[in-house]
Amino acid sequence: MITAERKPLPEIKESISPYKKILIVGCGTCVAECASGGEKEVALLASALRMDAKKEGRDIEVREITLDRQCVYEFIDQLTALVDQYDAILSLGCGAGVQAVAEVFPKIHIIPALNTTFLAQTKEAGLWLENCRGCGDCKLDYFADVCPITRCAKGLFNGPCGGSKGGNCEVDPETPCAWHLIVTRLEESGRLGKLAPVYPPANWSKKEGKGPRKIVREDQRH
Amino acid sequence: MKPESRLRKVLTAGQFAVTAECGPPKGADPEAVRRKGNLLKGFVDSVNVTDNQTGVVRLSSLASCAILREEDLDPVLQMVTRDRNRIALQSDVLGASALGIRNILCLSGDHQSFGNQPEAKGVFDIDSTQFIRLVRQMRDEGTILGGDKLTLPPELFIGAVENPFADPRSYRARRLEKKASAGAEFIQTQCIYNLPYFKEWMKEVRDLGVDTKVFILGGVTPLKSVKMAEYMAKNVAGMDIPAEIIDRLKGVPSGEQKKEGLKICIETIRELREVEGVRGVHIMAIEWEEAVAQIVEGAQLLPRPAV
Numbered sequence: 001m002i003t004a005e006r007k008p009l010p011e012i013k014e015s016i017s018p019y020k021k022i023l024i025v026g027c028g029t030c031v032a033e034c035a036s037g038g039e040k041e042v043a044l045l046a047s048a049l050r051m052d053a054k055k056e057g058r059d060i061e062v063r064e065i066t067l068d069r070q071c072v073y074e075f076i077d078q079l080t081a082l083v084d085q086y087d088a089i090l091s092l093g094c095g096a097g098v099q100a101v102a103e104v105f106p107k108i109h110i111i112p113a114l115n116t117t118f119l120a121q122t123k124e125a126g127l128w129l130e131n132c133r134g135c136g137d138c139k140l141d142y143f144a145d146v147c148p149i150t151r152c153a154k155g156l157f158n159g160p161c162g163g164s165k166g167g168n169c170e171v172d173p174e175t176p177c178a179w180h181l182i183v184t185r186l187e188e189s190g191r192l193g194k195l196a197p198v199y200p201p202a203n204w205s206k207k208e209g210k211g212p213r214k215i216v217r218e219d220q221r222h
Numbered sequence: 223m224k225p226e227s228r229l230r231k232v233l234t235a236g237q238f239a240v241t242a243e244c245g246p247p248k249g250a251d252p253e254a255v256r257r258k259g260n261l262l263k264g265f266v267d268s269v270n271v272t273d274n275q276t277g278v279v280r281l282s283s284l285a286s287c288a289i290l291r292e293e294d295l296d297p298v299l300q301m302v303t304r305d306r307n308r309i310a311l312q313s314d315v316l317g318a319s320a321l322g323i324r325n326i327l328c329l330s331g332d333h334q335s336f337g338n339q340p341e342a343k344g345v346f347d348i349d350s351t352q353f354i355r356l357v358r359q360m361r362d363e364g365t366i367l368g369g370d371k372l373t374l375p376p377e378l379f380i381g382a383v384e385n386p387f388a389d390p391r392s393y394r395a396r397r398l399e400k401k402a403s404a405g406a407e408f409i410q411t412q413c414i415y416n417l418p419y420f421k422e423w424m425k426e427v428r429d430l431g432v433d434t435k436v437f438i439l440g441g442v443t444p445l446k447s448v449k450m451a452e453y454m455a456k457n458v459a460g461m462d463i464p465a466e467i468i469d470r471l472k473g474v475p476s477g478e479q480k481k482e483g484l485k486i487c488i489e490t491i492r493e494l495r496e497v498e499g500v501r502g503v504h505i506m507a508i509e510w511e512e513a514v515a516q517i518v519e520g521a522q523l524l525p526r527p528a529v
Contacts, residue, residue, distance in 0.1 A: 158351035162385030170459030
């Protein structure tokens with residue numbers, strides 16, 4: 001999923017300070033799963049802003065709504081009847097959601113309330129780990145299903161650097177060394193020989209390409 | 223006179239090579255480079271110039287190497303993949319050769335989060351092993367990535383590093399083998415304090431036959447004090463300083479620790495000379511270039527051979 005974290009309240013307050021009527025829009029998919037932008041988080045943020053305004057003697061109107069998906073037009077359309085009544089939209093969607101909403105409603109100020117972070121697995125309750133960079137050229141099979149582009153701090157393709165210690169990364173000693181995992185997994189399954197050839201430079205054009213990437217699927221268009 | 227790699231000549235002549243590290247200044251001061259270089263002149267065969275080591279901004283390695291070349295020294299250009307993509311790397315490799323630099327050491331580099339620019343974007347377009355292969359291709363095949371022909375290939379003696387002491391230890395000799403097969407011709411190792419372990423690793427390296435494919439130079443760093451030893455042992459990942467070494471430094475008064483550190487360093491070099499497959503020593507006297515002359519003299523590595 002795509003993970004995100006809510007921005008600190010003072011930053012959000014600052015960004016909405018010119019406005020009185022605010023529509024807070026959550027998203028029920030990835031950011032709900034990682035507890036940063038779902039219905040519950042929208043409600044929490046709305047009450048925090050209301051209480052804060054009351055304490056400071058300011059007058060604001062906050063309405064809450066959570067779309068199933070903020071990055072898909074069919075769901076964004078639910079806002080069409082509402083936007084005209086508000087000065088600004090505070091979006092708890094990921095960066096893709098914020099931009100999708102902004103494209104549909106060019107006249108209203110859309111403010112992000114989240115910092116979008118990474119593609120993750122939920123390791124355990126309250127712990128998300130980045131494990132994919134969306135490079136567009138998946139070679140997990142070669143690397144014993146541990147992505148070195150994402151999980152090695154230097155993105156090395158040909159073995160561990162000189163700083164791996166006790167199975168952990170020198171850059172963040174709380175993070176396992178991706179190459180320690182790769183070597184161990186291949187060793188245990190008798191496949192270490194796989195690593196002998198020099199792995200060639202990556203084709204980053206599949207990631208960097210000509211700027212933003214797009215997928216066009218004719219079979220899905222109608 | 224056409225510049226040549228002194229390091230290559232010394233090693234291929236079968237002589238025990240001596241290299242030392244020179245860290246460029248944190249400013250645009252060419253005299254600092256000349257001063258450090260001249261401290262090493264006559265005591266070493268070649269001088270490694272670090273490339274923004276530990277991610278701290280310093281005078282460029284390429285510029286420093288060109289200055290050392292003017293001083294008639296044989297520089298080893300350290301180049302990291304942290305800060306340059308493949309376009310910049312290939313361009314700088316050509317630039318280095320054009321400036322008369324004849325040795326290159328290909329590294330990935332310390333992660334940017336350790337230095338004084340922790341908000342920098344790490345490039346890591348290619349890794350050190352891929353970089354070794356690339357320089358080898360440029361030199362031997364006269365082409366760049368993608369196959370375009372060079373009008374004149376670079377002339378470079380190609381080196382790499384290895385840390386026998388990092389994890390996973392069982393893979394370290396294999397990793398060296400991989401760098402050798404990528405095209406590395408010489409290897410400089412991480413600082414050696416744990417000699418028994420280093421010897422075991424060298425046996426693995428010999429068993430793989432890698433010592434006959436690359437010239438291995440053992441790395442040493444003189445310890446200045448107990449504090450430095452303890453700091454390195456604790457904070458530098460992949461650094462193996464056995465307790466006996468630290469105890470030995472503790473056993474002398476603080477005013478004598480520098481001298482003891484030099485003694486340990488000299489003894490290490492003497493032992494390294496006896497290890498089969500070790501073809502030289504690389505002295506990394508961090509911000510203590512003055513120590514190199516004493517170490518080389520103490521280890522009876524003078525005079526340096528005429529080649």
